[in-house]
Amino acid sequence: MTIAEPLALSAGPGIEFDRVSLTLGRTAILDRISFNIRPGSVHALVGPNGGGKSSLIKTLLGQMPHQGRLCLDWPGEPGLIGYVPQALEFDRGLPMTVDDFMAAMCQRRPAFLGLSRKVAPAIGEALERVGMQDKRKRRMGALSGGERQRVLLAQGLIPAPQLLVLDEPMSALDEAGAQVFERLLNDWRQAGVTVVWIEHDLAAVKRLAERVTGLNRQVLFEGPPDEALSPERLLNLFSTHPKAVGSDRS
Template sequence: MTIQQTLTTPLAGPAIEFADVSLTLGRTTILDQVSFRVQPGNVHALVGPNGGGKSSLIKTLLGQMPHQGRLSLQWPGEPGTIGYVPQALEFDRGLPMTVDDFMAAMCQRRPAFLGISRHYSVAIGEALERVGMQDKRKRRMGALSGGERQRVLLAQGLIPAPQLLVLDEPMSALDEAGIQVFERLLGDWRQSGISVLWIEHDLEAVGRLADRVTGLNRRVLFDATPKQALTPERLLSLFSTHPRTSGSAA
């Protein structure tokens, strides 16, 4: 897949298999024998309380944390690209860094102060257009609203075009217009066959937009379709279950 190809080109996403994945830091059990499967091309939501291990599971998937058990990506062909959109962007708002500068720094190897290379210019422009930020490319990142910065984070997750997208609460800072942009993107990704693993607190959005939902509070409490998963009984169990050990993991 070359960067010049359109970001809407259909892509084949992988399946993800978590098999008895555990994570212990010191005496704290962060993940306890977590097992579930993300089907290829599905939008799979991960829900649960703060401290329940959702972000830790994502970091484990991205190779950033050690673990026990088995975690595998089952690509339909050659291993593809993984896109990641973090929950928030921490940076010095006083920096004279424009949206274009940020995208260049995230998407290309040459220094951002040299500008966007022609190799990436089209892809960056298209990604920013898809999230409604094309007209703010010269705006300083520090001058953007939280929702606008979140849209830029969504745009950088699209370059290069991913076969798997990992999203850590992408709706948390979005305004209504941004939420509409995100929901449209989610529909595009599903239509393109991209696999999406999506941490989200907005259970109403999960119920409308996800193909499958896993409830995680250190261990898997349910893994089902949204209709089966998001019942009052299951949600009460998920958000009221006390972890076995003390400590926190988002």
């Protein structure tokens, strides 16, 4: 073991949400959200649609104003933040291939000039990791929803992030795609990447996340998935009028 290896295991930041609130017009989207995300961990966010999960990660990404304190505690110099959205909205009639999309997302050189020599190897490796290497010349509009989701995962790998935000990355994946995602999640965990992961598949959260926060405008629970995702807490989380309960901060 070298001296550098322990440092690689803490590459991602710790994150602290301290009474973070978000109000749009007269509607309270987030109400005094307080919890921590440990550095280098896979932390899931679960809750009903409209409960504020996407708004919270947009706040984390600096895309929405908020009240309260949000702190990223990097182990050294601030690193790179990656983001994989839930879905890709585009005109399916566009003659855009997978390579064209990756070029547009991952390099400064205009996509119509093709892949730059500097970025091409990383793009090839990323597409190989998600099982899309053999479909690089396919039009994006001709891909299935699961295949487009794999391409989105691939662009999230370039450049390699230290903090990765995932908005329901499994929503369109088939079984093979879910296996690809699980391998990537394991790779990120081993590399010490901090992963913030919105997910509706509670079985996947139990299996793959280290901690989970239940969010419905407020934090209703937080802790290890096996303990936090009890039937009683989930019933309260997805109810119309949830009640705040104590969190497991162990």
